Amino acid sequence: MKNILILIIVLSFTSVYAQKLPNVQQISLRSPANVKIDGKATEWGNKWQAYNKGTGFFYNVANNAGYLYIIIHATDAPVTRKIIGGGISLTISTDRKTDNAVRLTYPVLAYENKKYINYNNAKVIDGEPSGIYPDSTITANNKKLLTMAKILSFGKVNGSDTVLSVYNNYGIQAAMLFNNKMELTVELALDLKLLKPIINGLSKFTYHIECNGMEIMNLNGFDIVYNPDGTSKMKPRPGALAPLEIEQASYTTDFFGEYTLAKSDRE
Template structure:
């Protein structure tokens, strides 16, 4: 038991050390591999290009002739739960501004306000059966993508299985790392690979508050918080501390990117 615990601690230390070597924001553009497939498996991407401490995700932004991609690898199971409950929003601002108002954006997963927000247990188990159960729940319940201000498309929800070329996938790998992939056709973002102009992108982990959720103190106790959906359904309880605020409220960062041919 002590040996196993020591090995786990060493592995976590190695992961943390590797993450700290990466820049907080991706520096250079990346050409998407020819064999890219949006399936929640990131083998073709290799090592992520940045690790952002504000959101606790390692990520890569990339492009090919047709699409802009966001790939994220999340080792913190609580952050993975935050993404599953509230989604990641990728926003693009073409006007050299760091402002998401009226900017094209895509969110996955996205839920209707009155639907129950999916919560994945965060026990640090890594058995094959546990991973399979979590991934089955994800495939059954993460069905919609939110789109806003995309050129030629109305705002709202679209099916994960749409015919517009917007693709998304998420799943846990064998080590319980949460892998997230998103592909958005450049034409919907007002981008063209022939245009070398830089643009700003925003990556936001929205948390359950973005889906109309609310936070309450539990029976007047200031040390315990209760999280509810927009309809008042109880989603969970948590301590009143900065970590719970991080998990339930939006966290985001900005980067700059130039499409690569």
């Protein structure tokens, strides 16, 4: 009962916090001096500039003199599954109408890797999954992400994409990890030199963030149960997505925003 009360309090706090934030970030933001692309939001103080209701995640857009940063944080399991299964795409352009844009997608996972994150080990309280996970499960899941989520794609819109390792010489960084609540943080960084041909020296640009839909076949979490009469049915495992959540996960959700680069103290 104590764990359930703690979970209810945490969920209530998250909901109230989300309601107070704008749907799209409204300000320019300097990145922390100690920013590191590692899938952890600690240097951001776990504080968010916006909560986008359409995609279901918190996010920050920030920059320093050299890089643009996009930090995304998802607290709900259906959203984190969708991010892992379909990836997040970020498009940077001068405005919504132009084809002169670049697009980054992360992670790019092989099909067989998408089903290995364990959502089925939540602690059971009063016969129901609590949404609270053992530390061992979170540690194991993060080890899997560190092994699997190493590929991204980058290229011009309406052009060919280049598949890259997260360890590349293009000035692109990406990482994702679960925190101790099984909430997922995705961090992206782009060298501003990559954006110069797009924004043409302007400090303001449009960004488009998509949470890509995933194939229904990737939404594992069901067992086939055979009845005595020979018929069968799909039985969800503990922690599996509900039918409505499965339908929602198959659709891409997205939003647009505008961002003006924050100036350094020396500018």
